Amino acid sequence: MSALPHGWKREEVVRQSGLSAGKTDVYYYSPDGKKIRSKPQLARLLGDAFDLSAFDFRTGRIIYSAVRKSKRQKGSPFDFARGMRLDTSLVLPIRQTASIFKQPVTVIRNRPESKTKTDLKHGVQEQPRQVVVLEKRLQGLRACDSNEEEIECMELPRNMNEKSELMMVAAGVGPELATESVLQSISAALHLNAVPVTGQSSSRTAIQKNPGSGKEDGGIFLPVL
Amino acid sequence: MSALPHGWKREEVVRQSGLSAGKTDVYYYSPDGKKIRSKPQLARLLGDAFDLSAFDFRTGRIIYSAVRKSKRQKGSPFDFARGMRLDTSLVLPIRQTASIFKQPVTVIRNRPESKTKTDLKHGVQEQPRQVVVLEKRLQGLRACDSNEEEIECMELPRNMNEKSELMMVAAGVGPELATESVLQSISAALHLNAVPVTGQSSSRTAIQKNPGSGKEDGGIFLPVL
DNA sequence: CGGAGTGGCTGC
DNA sequence: GCAGCCACTCCG
Numbered sequence: 001m002s003a004l005p006h007g008w009k010r011e012e013v014v015r016q017s018g019l020s021a022g023k024t025d026v027y028y029y030s031p032d033g034k035k036i037r038s039k040p041q042l043a044r045l046l047g048d049a050f051d052l053s054a055f056d057f058r059t060g061r062i063i064y065s066a067v068r069k070s071k072r073q074k075g076s077p078f079d080f081a082r083g084m085r086l087d088t089s090l091v092l093p094i095r096q097t098a099s100i101f102k103q104p105v106t107v108i109r110n111r112p113e114s115k116t117k118t119d120l121k122h123g124v125q126e127q128p129r130q131v132v133v134l135e136k137r138l139q140g141l142r143a144c145d146s147n148e149e150e151i152e153c154m155e156l157p158r159n160m161n162e163k164s165e166l167m168m169v170a171a172g173v174g175p176e177l178a179t180e181s182v183l184q185s186i187s188a189a190l191h192l193n194a195v196p197v198t199g200q201s202s203s204r205t206a207i208q209k210n211p212g213s214g215k216e217d218g219g220i221f222l223p224v225l
Numbered sequence: 226m227s228a229l230p231h232g233w234k235r236e237e238v239v240r241q242s243g244l245s246a247g248k249t250d251v252y253y254y255s256p257d258g259k260k261i262r263s264k265p266q267l268a269r270l271l272g273d274a275f276d277l278s279a280f281d282f283r284t285g286r287i288i289y290s291a292v293r294k295s296k297r298q299k300g301s302p303f304d305f306a307r308g309m310r311l312d313t314s315l316v317l318p319i320r321q322t323a324s325i326f327k328q329p330v331t332v333i334r335n336r337p338e339s340k341t342k343t344d345l346k347h348g349v350q351e352q353p354r355q356v357v358v359l360e361k362r363l364q365g366l367r368a369c370d371s372n373e374e375e376i377e378c379m380e381l382p383r384n385m386n387e388k389s390e391l392m393m394v395a396a397g398v399g400p401e402l403a404t405e406s407v408l409q410s411i412s413a414a415l416h417l418n419a420v421p422v423t424g425q426s427s428s429r430t431a432i433q434k435n436p437g438s439g440k441e442d443g444g445i446f447l448p449v450l
Numbered sequence: 451c452g453g454a455g456t457g458g459c460t461g462c
Numbered sequence: 463g464c465a466g467c468c469a470c471t472c473c474g
Contacts, residue, residue, distance in 0.1 A: 018451050023470095025451090040470045057471090243456050248465095250455085260453085263467050282466085 003199050007031030010060045014110040026058050033121045060106065232256030234345050235285045239335040251283050258346045284330065 004010060015021050028036040039057040043050070053117040054063045096206045107118045229235060234254040240246050253261040261267045264282040268275070281287045333344050 017453060019453095020451060023451090040472070238455080242458070242459090245456065248456095265467070 012108040237333040
């Protein structure tokens, strides 16, 4: 699972040959199908209203454990408020539903013997709401890693309450957000050419109480090798 | 000047941005164009027939003054024979001529306002036998350092007699080298994909008597900042 | 996928 | 603390 908002997709492509064979490249696809190849590119697209400093591009997750990469975890566990207008990390100002946390997020291509090439370029409107399963045979072999993935998935909703709120507000529903941020969100939404900024159909409280509700996807979380 | 053998190039690149802006990285290019980024990498490439313990990767020079870098100079002034079959420091088993000490060696990129990007990747066979001069304006400003460079250059031949001998032998000319070393040299030559191991056109004594002979390059030796 | 360019760990 | 080394990112 991932912290990506509705409509965004993450793809892993394993390099097949050359000096870097076996390495993986990570791409994102914005709701309008634009391919993002790097964190700077993503930042450029979103504008400086979004602080991606806690976003790990490769894994697609928010970094809660201070500065990235092993090193000292001591000291203050990262000041999330520093320089942020809000916790806007990758929470895009597009209309959200409770199903956001069950979105199709990561597709892994080029696994051995897998020739599946899921279409990632077309709009979210034509995508099935399922995690794409490329290889089931990894399940048993990687029980530990698979568990990690599932745990991550289960834990996410707990951290998402205030983000959900932002989504609501950005969508024009919530009342208690600074005007500046709303404008930034709207502007970003327009910039992204994404889903129109319209009203929110579900009530805010319903979503907060059931962040994980909705159809279960039954997908298998592939471990990152 | 430098102790690098024919066909090798040394490059200094000043980091232009980021936290480490201003730092310089040193790269070497083998005769076949392979880029070397560190001393261990160089050692790996050459194999253990070459003892690089006296070679200073950053400056490109042989260290004659005991152990590198200030520190304790007391005690034994470095045992050059320790573990060495010969003084093979960076003397590669490729065909050499007397002009070896007048080879193009160091290129400095990214100097302010210099947009020169000399091609260092292609084979030595297409390179002019000239020291590449990127900026003349440093001449006057760095008279002292420039002198150091020139002195270094002038002194090299005195120290290179036995090295020249190795080159000859490695090239299949000299007689008095242990079989083991010859094999190592040849193997290294093959490994490097460098100049074929062929006969030496000049006689050994001629070169020893005139180590600095041959065309003068007229180049300017850039100081290492 | 390559490779220049930079980040950042590690050893001294 | 800093230099060296190497991994990794990012973009062609």
